[in-house]
Each structure stands twice: as structure tokens, then as C-alpha cells.
Amino acid sequence: MTDPQLATALIHHPYRAPAEWDAIPTGVFKASTVFFPNVAAMRERRWIDKSAYTYGLKGTPTTFTLEARLATLEGAEHLMLVPSGLAAIMLIDLAVLKTGDAVLLPDNAYGPSMSLAQHELRHWGITHQVYDPMDVASLSAALTPATRLVWLEAAGSVTMEFPDLRALIRCVRREAPQALIAIDHTWGAGLAFKPFALGAGDEDLAVDFTAHALTKYPSGGGDVLLGSVGCRDRRLHDQLAWCHARLGLGVGVDDVAAVLRGLPTLPLRYAAQDQAARRIASWAQGRAEVARVLHPALPDSPGHAHWAALCTQAAGIFSIEMQPGYSQAQVDAFVDALKLFRIGWSWAGPVSLVVPYEVSTMRRLPTPYRGALVRLCIGLEDVDDLIADLDQALARLSD
Numbered sequence: 001m002t003d004p005q006l007a008t009a010l011i012h013h014p015y016r017a018p019a020e021w022d023a024i025p026t027g028v029f030k031a032s033t034v035f036f037p038n039v040a041a042m043r044e045r046r047w048i049d050k051s052a053y054t055y056g057l058k059g060t061p062t063t064f065t066l067e068a069r070l071a072t073l074e075g076a077e078h079l080m081l082v083p084s085g086l087a088a089i090m091l092i093d094l095a096v097l098k099t100g101d102a103v104l105l106p107d108n109a110y111g112p113s114m115s116l117a118q119h120e121l122r123h124w125g126i127t128h129q130v131y132d133p134m135d136v137a138s139l140s141a142a143l144t145p146a147t148r149l150v151w152l153e154a155a156g157s158v159t160m161e162f163p164d165l166r167a168l169i170r171c172v173r174r175e176a177p178q179a180l181i182a183i184d185h186t187w188g189a190g191l192a193f194k195p196f197a198l199g200a201g202d203e204d205l206a207v208d209f210t211a212h213a214l215t216k217y218p219s220g221g222g223d224v225l226l227g228s229v230g231c232r233d234r235r236l237h238d239q240l241a242w243c244h245a246r247l248g249l250g251v252g253v254d255d256v257a258a259v260l261r262g263l264p265t266l267p268l269r270y271a272a273q274d275q276a277a278r279r280i281a282s283w284a285q286g287r288a289e290v291a292r293v294l295h296p297a298l299p300d301s302p303g304h305a306h307w308a309a310l311c312t313q314a315a316g317i318f319s320i321e322m323q324p325g326y327s328q329a330q331v332d333a334f335v336d337a338l339k340l341f342r343i344g345w346s347w348a349g350p351v352s353l354v355v356p357y358e359v360s361t362m363r364r365l366p367t368p369y370r371g372a373l374v375r376l377c378i379g380l381e382d383v384d385d386l387i388a389d390l391d392q393a394l395a396r397l398s399d
């Protein structure tokens with residue numbers, strides 16, 4: 001071949017960077033197309049066990065690296081990235097459930113997970129039942145031969161109950177051996193407890209799947225939407241991986257790099273936000289405006305004994321039940337008066353967040369709460385400044 005023209009030379013260039021590059025960050029490898037040296041390699045390469053690259057959607061060095069590190073964090077054998085925490089929940093539902101199956105959700109499940117069951121899953125002929133996560137008999141009563149998937153969540157969404165995970169898993173294994181168990185592992189973040197190693201002593205007690213909103217702790221920056229699904233079993237992994245491939249659940253590699261950057265500080269941030277949240281929760285307990293503080297590390301919080309049996313750490317998130325005498329408008333005014341706590345969804349970033357909830361409208365089973373709930377997610381600000389902010393906003397309630 002004669003020397004190529006410039007347009008061609010700028011694309012098909014002979015220079016190859018040396019292979020020995022080694023540095024702290026993982027390379028940000030971007031590609032849809034991945035080249036094969038020859039047709040035989042194209043036919044032979046396997047993406048499903050991550051032994052090779054075939055196409056950007058099926059993995060890059062950047063995504064495989066984060067997947068391997070997160071598998072270590074969670075104690076999973078296999079792990080797959082998806083575009084959000086909710087997509088992780090969806091992938092498990094879609095990979096496992098078919099028409100005629102039933103899925104069980106705790107009454108305090110992450111709201112959009114419940115909504116998926118109420119809409120798309122129902123339209124596809126998949127039924128769902130709700131159980132009380134604090135009552136193993138309620139789970140037992142909801143299990144049927146059609147139950148194919150049971151969701152767990154610890155701590156529960158907004159009301160922060162910590163269930164007896166061991167008892168719930170034992171109940172499913174004993175009474176519905178055909179069912180698989182998935183946990184929304186966002187709160188625990190791979191640190192508070194190990195969902196694939198829950199047995200006391202040498203008992204093998206584990207969930208089948210973890211769904212994790214990397215959007216929260218692993219990112220820690222409030223700038224990424226990403227999720228993951230972990231599992232132990234090779235066959236279940238392949239089932240998930242094929243469903244993942246057919247759904248085309250690609251992730252942006254810049255987001256993956258952002259989580260790789262945040263991961264080394266994950267244990268430090270988790271511990272710092274835990275300590276800060278516990279100080280603020282204890283302070284809130286002493287306030288006359290507050291009826292109850294819902295934080296699993298507090299002795300009178302629902303499921304505290306179950307938390308204590310499994311964990312020493314907790315996520316930096318809790319809810320306060322306001323005295324029932326306050327109207328929703330007064331509680332909203334308290335939330336509006338906060339200056340450092342910003343009103344917004346998500347959590348585990350640098351900024352403390354607040355959301356008021358009318359919990360009676362969110363649950364199907366009766367709840368014991370009479371006052372409005374306010375959820376506080378503790379960021380990385382100075383704790384005394386956060387307490388002063390809550391103090392000045394609570395003062396509005398007596399205006």
C-alpha cells in the first residue's frame with residue numbers, strides 16, 4: 001500500500017503507546033466497537049465470564065475493574081453494573097420473574113420498587129404481595145408455591161425498621177425452596193453487614209442477589225447515577241447477564257470512573273456520616289418537638305436488637321417523628337426553614353438533605369406513627385453547624 005492520505009493516517013496510525021502504564025486511577029476506556037485481531041478471535045471471545053472484550057455494552061477494562069472491586073466489597077462472586085439503583089432492582093425482577101409468578105416485597109420497600117410491581121410487573125401477569133418485615137409470620141403467610149422472588153431491605157425505607165434478616169431468610173429457605181431472595185443493599189453499602197455471609201457460626205445463610213444504588217455511598221458525590229447487581233451463583237449470574245445483555249443496560253464510563261475514584265474513601269465517609277448521624281439523632285431525641293427518632297442504632301428504634309446482632313455501623317440517615325400536635329403545614333415550614341439541610345432526594349453525598357413524608361399514605365399495612373416523619377440524611381458538614389441549623393428551624397414550630 002502507498003502512504004495513506006492524511007484523513008486516513010489520522011485514524012489508522014502505527015504508533016502504539018507502551019503497555020507499562022501504571023498509576024492510581026483506572027483508565028477510562030471508552031468504546032462501542034472493540035476490535036478483534038481476526039475472525040477466529042471474534043467467534044471465540046466470551047464476554048459473559050469477563051475473560052475478553054467484545055463490545056462496549058458488554059464491558060470494558062474500566063467497568064470490569066469496578067465490578068471486581070464492588071464484588072469484593074459486597075462479598076459477591078459476580079457483579080454487574082447497571083444505569084441506576086432502580087435499574088438494579090428492575091434487572092433482578094425481569095431476570096427472575098415470569099407470568100404467573102409472585103414476588104413479595106416488605107411494606108417499607110423503596111417506593112419505586114413497589115411501584116414497578118404495581119404497574120409493569122402486574123401488567124405482565126406477575127402478582128405481588130406485601131409482608132410486614134418485622135413479623136416473620138407475616139412473610140410465612142404470604143409465601144405460596146407461586147412465590148419466585150422475595151425482596152428484603154435493611155433498614156427499611158424512611159421508617160428505618162431493621163428486620164431479622166436471618167429469620168426471614170430461614171423462613172423462605174424452609175417454606176418456599178423454589179423462591180430466590182434479593183436484598184436492596186444500599187443502606188448497608190457492603191459495610192454494615194455482609195448479605196452473602198449472614199449465618200451465625202458456620203451456618204450458610206445468604207441472599208441470592210444484592211441490588212445496590214451506587215448513586216449513594218459508593219459515589220458519594222451526588223453527581224452519579226449508577227447501580228449494581230451482585231450474586232454468588234454462576235448459573236444465576238449467567239441468567240442475569242443474558243437478561244442484562246438483551247435489555248441493553250449500558251453505563252457511562254465517566255460515571256464508572258467517578259465511582260472508582262470515590263471507592264477508596266467509602267469506608268471513611270460511611271464511618272464519618274454514621275458518627276455524625278448518631279450524634280444528631282441523640283440530640284434530636286432530647287427535643288420536645290420530636291416524638292421519636294427512628295435510627296436502628298438507638299435502643300428504642302424498631303428492630304434495634306436485630307441491627308445490633310448483625311452490625312456495628314449504620315448509614316448516616318434517619319427519620320424523626322414530629323409530635324402529633326403539629327400540622328403538616330407546620331412541619332413543612334420547619335423543613336423550609338432549614339438552611340444547611342437542602343430539600344432533595346437521594347443521600348450519602350457531601351450535602352445534608354431533608355424530606356418530609358406523610359407515611360400513612362405510603363404503606364398498605366397500618367403504621368404506628370401519628371406525627372409527620374422528616375427524613376434527615378447527614379452529609380459531611382460540621383456536626384455542630386448542622387445541629388444549630390436544626391435548632392433554629394425547630395424554633396419556628398413554637399412561633
Ligand SMILES: *Cc1c(COP(=O)(O)O)cnc(C)c1O
Nearest residue numbers: 084085086110184186213215226
Ligand atoms: C436511591 C435508592 C435506590 C435507587 O437508586 P437510583 O440510583 O436513584 O435509581 C434504590 N434503593 C434505595 C434504598 C435507595 O436509597
